[in-house]
Amino acid sequence: MKKKAWGNQDNAWGYMMIAPTIIGLLILNVYPFIQTIFMSFTSAKAFGGYKFVGLKNYASMFSSPEFLRATWNTILFCILTVPVGVMLALVVAILLNAKIKGKVAFRAIFFLPMVVAPAAVAMVWKWMFNAEYGIINTVFHLKVDWITNPNIVIFTVAIVSIWSAIGYDAVLLLSGIQNISKSYYEAASLDGCTKLQQFWYITLPMVSPTLFVVLIMRLMTSLKVYDMIYMMVGEGNPALSKAQSLIYLFYRESFISGNKGYASAIVIWTVLLIGIISAVQFMGQKKWVNYDV
Amino acid sequence: MRKKKNLSMALAYIALILGSIIMIFPFLWMLLTSFKTNAEALQIPPTFLPSVWNFDSFAKVMDLLPFGNLYLNTALMILLRVVCAVVTCSMAGYAFVKINFKFKNFWFTLVIVQQMIPGQIFIIPQYQMIAKMGMTDTIFSLVFPGLVSAFGTFFLRQAYMGIPDEVAEAAYLDGCNRWQTFTKVLFPLTKPSVAALSVFTAVFAYTDLMWPLVANTNINSTTLSAGLSSLNGQFSTNYPVLMAGSLLAMLPMVVLYLFFQKQFIEGVAMTGGK
Numbered sequence: 001m002k003k004k005a006w007g008n009q010d011n012a013w014g015y016m017m018i019a020p021t022i023i024g025l026l027i028l029n030v031y032p033f034i035q036t037i038f039m040s041f042t043s044a045k046a047f048g049g050y051k052f053v054g055l056k057n058y059a060s061m062f063s064s065p066e067f068l069r070a071t072w073n074t075i076l077f078c079i080l081t082v083p084v085g086v087m088l089a090l091v092v093a094i095l096l097n098a099k100i101k102g103k104v105a106f107r108a109i110f111f112l113p114m115v116v117a118p119a120a121v122a123m124v125w126k127w128m129f130n131a132e133y134g135i136i137n138t139v140f141h142l143k144v145d146w147i148t149n150p151n152i153v154i155f156t157v158a159i160v161s162i163w164s165a166i167g168y169d170a171v172l173l174l175s176g177i178q179n180i181s182k183s184y185y186e187a188a189s190l191d192g193c194t195k196l197q198q199f200w201y202i203t204l205p206m207v208s209p210t211l212f213v214v215l216i217m218r219l220m221t222s223l224k225v226y227d228m229i230y231m232m233v234g235e236g237n238p239a240l241s242k243a244q245s246l247i248y249l250f251y252r253e254s255f256i257s258g259n260k261g262y263a264s265a266i267v268i269w270t271v272l273l274i275g276i277i278s279a280v281q282f283m284g285q286k287k288w289v290n291y292d293v
Numbered sequence: 294m295r296k297k298k299n300l301s302m303a304l305a306y307i308a309l310i311l312g313s314i315i316m317i318f319p320f321l322w323m324l325l326t327s328f329k330t331n332a333e334a335l336q337i338p339p340t341f342l343p344s345v346w347n348f349d350s351f352a353k354v355m356d357l358l359p360f361g362n363l364y365l366n367t368a369l370m371i372l373l374r375v376v377c378a379v380v381t382c383s384m385a386g387y388a389f390v391k392i393n394f395k396f397k398n399f400w401f402t403l404v405i406v407q408q409m410i411p412g413q414i415f416i417i418p419q420y421q422m423i424a425k426m427g428m429t430d431t432i433f434s435l436v437f438p439g440l441v442s443a444f445g446t447f448f449l450r451q452a453y454m455g456i457p458d459e460v461a462e463a464a465y466l467d468g469c470n471r472w473q474t475f476t477k478v479l480f481p482l483t484k485p486s487v488a489a490l491s492v493f494t495a496v497f498a499y500t501d502l503m504w505p506l507v508a509n510t511n512i513n514s515t516t517l518s519a520g521l522s523s524l525n526g527q528f529s530t531n532y533p534v535l536m537a538g539s540l541l542a543m544l545p546m547v548v549l550y551l552f553f554q555k556q557f558i559e560g561v562a563m564t565g566g567k
Contacts, residue, residue: 003470006462007393013471014394021385022400024441029407032418039417092312095305108554109313112320115550115557117500117518120539123525124323127532133335135322163315168561175562195301224411227502231522247413254417255507267414274411 039264046258057265067266069241070249071273073154077245078222080158081165086215088162089169094203096170097177107174110167118164122231125160147232150242157228157243164228165221169214176210177203205290212289216281223274226251246270327351327536334532350537354524357534360541362513363520368545369432370516371495374439378494379487381441386449386483387475391461401450407443413503420507430514438504445490448564452486453479485563492553492560499546517542 004010040057044050061067096107113121128135129146137144146156184202193201204211226247233243235256244252247270254263326334327350329343354360388394389401415438423434456479464478465471480487505519512520521542524535550557 006458006465009393009395010471011394014388014392014397017384017388017392017471017475018400020381021441021443021446022403024381025403025407025443027422028419028438028441029410029415029443030403032415032422033410035418035421036414091308095309095312098302098305100302100305100309104554106309106313107558108550109316111558111561112316112547112550114561115496115499115546116320116543117502117521117546119502119518119521119525120323120543121319123521123535123539124319127326127536128319128322130532133337133339133532135339138337138339163319167316171558171562220411224413226413227500230502231525234525236526250413251503255420260417264417267417271411271414 036264037268039261040268042261044261044264046260050261053261057262058269061262061265061269066241067249070244070246071269073243074223074225074245074247074270074273076154077158077161077225078219080155081161081222082215082218085162085165086169086211086218089166089214090173090207090211092166092170093173093177094199096174107167107171110170112167113164114168118227119231121160121164122228125156125163126232129156148237148239150239153233153237153239153243157225157232160232161222161225161228165218169218172214173207173210176207180206208289209291212281212285216278219277219281220274223270223277246273323536323540327533327540329533331531331533350531350533351541353531354534354538354541357524358520358538359513363515363517363542364545366432366435366509366514367499367516367518370435370439371498373432373436374498375491375494377436377440378442378445378490382445382449382490383480383483383487384475385446386451386453387479389446389450390453391458391474391479392471404443404446408447412438416503416507419504423508430509430511432514434508435505435516437508439494439498442490442494444564445494448490449483449486452483456482488556489560489563492557493564496546496557496561517545 039050041052041054042050043053043056092110096103096110100106126147129137131137131143131145131148134146136142136146145152147153180203184206185198188198188202224247225245229243229245229248230251233240235252237243246266250263250266250270253259253266325341325343328346328348329340330345330347330349333340333344385404389397389404419438423429423437428434428437460482461474461479464474469477499516500518501516502518502522505516506522509515509519512523521538524538
């Protein structure tokens with residue numbers, strides 16, 4: 001058989017090479033995606049048959065205080081964690097970019113929580129935030145019910161989440177800052193710019209594309225928050241309804257209560273919410289993200 | 294001027310050291326608590342170092358959780374997921390860049406769209422498939438959602454885009470077929486990206502909690518993350534035991550991280566934005 005020229009169309013090889021991925025995606029993603037949309041219009045339970053119920057799941061969802069509260073909790077969690085977390089990460093990245101000794105060690109320390117299972121992270125923070133014996137209350141002579149007070153617990157979870165993510169975001173921002181050409185700073189200091197002016201007029205605009213990526217990513221991750229709340233608040237905690245996120249509610253409805261139809265509606269709403277918020281971000285980016293370098 | 298510079302450097306060091314203490318302290322406190330007796334852990338004011346270093350909590354938590362199984366399950370899951378992701382994503386990434394075939398853009402759009410959809414939307418039907426196959430509580434079920442990766446395909450496609458067509462064409466003209474061009478010449482050139490994808494896949498699989506909680510409910514067949522989380526409710530009052538368990542669960546990954554710190558961080562920086 002004569003070999004085809006390199007650039008010629010070659011369907012046999014092309015399809016053979018993409019087949020595992022495409023078949024896998026069809027089975028693992030595309031079919032489940034369609035199935036979840038379908039289920040959201042049915043009364044599917046954990047076992048047995050289901051009936052088509054139209055928009056009933058969506059209607060009961062939007063009239064459920066628990067669901068509305070979970071939506072608000074999720075948004076509140078993003079408001080609490082994303083701006084502060086990304087800002088702190090930017091500070092860490094800028095400090096790590098300075099001419100300091102032990103840069104590698106500092107970077108490794110800040111990044112550490114990223115490789116620790118959230119289950120273990122939540123466990124130790126829960127212990128430190130323990131109202132009676134926790135190190136935080138005893139050392140600072142506080143009497144705060146960090147975990148069980150419904151009005152406080154979401155702040156506690158937010159603190160731990162910010163702590164966990166700072167190093168990861170800082171590493172991404174640092175790689176953005178390091179790509180900025182040194183010549184800009186040299187020119188600026190020759191012109192007598194202060195460090196603060198250099199940050200404001202060079203670093204910030206030049207790092208803004210990376211900053212945008214980090215913001216979007218952190219926002220999407222925060223909208224999907226589940227494990228920290230599952231571990232730190234959990235079933236049986238009186239504060240649960242004031243802290244549970246949409247994905248946590250989804251998990252409880254689908255795998256604990258067995259309401260698969262209703263749970264499907266919740267997860268579709270969550271994905272729509274993520275889509276809408278990301279779209280708004282992408283529209284807003286023109287105002288502050290600088291791509292002309 | 295000089296003085297001012299020294300001052301700002303000193304401030305930078307102070308900020309970084311304070312930050313590092315905040316990052317390290319929880320892990321230190323975990324370690325110290327795990328060696329205390331429960332009575333000492335609950336003492337007010339708290340002691341910093343354990344008065345006696347005792348290993349009782351470690352013995353106890355090893356009775357409560359089958360750590361041997363959990364380590365093995367987690368290691369196999371990570372290994373298999375990494376192998377699957379690297380093989381399938383490399384093949385597809387190569388084909389999407391270096392081979393012309395019909396409807397290529399259609400299939401690639403499919404990959405991109407899947408990459409953007411949050412994974413939770415797939416989880417109920419994925420579980421139903423595993424249940425129907427009778428494969429819950431197996432290593433296969435742990436690997437199942439990670440058999441292929443839309444993100445990995447997208448990421449490795451970029452690596453192949455960075456290799457000039459002439460390199461592939463030269464190998465092809467020298468007698469390699471399209472498969473050999475891939476395995477012998479191009480794949481080795483994507484090593485840094487493959488390493489980054491491996492780290493990303495491993496860390497994601499290790500920290501994921503929902504899938505193992507759903508698919509492998511038997512404590513002997515689940516992962517470290519999910520196994521550890523099962524202690525949460527039952528032993529919520531015995532903190533030294535909880536800390537010993539957390540320490541044992543995080544240790545393997547932290548040790549790997551200390552050895553391959555550069556690869557971990559650079560891998561994440563490369564895959565960043567996901």
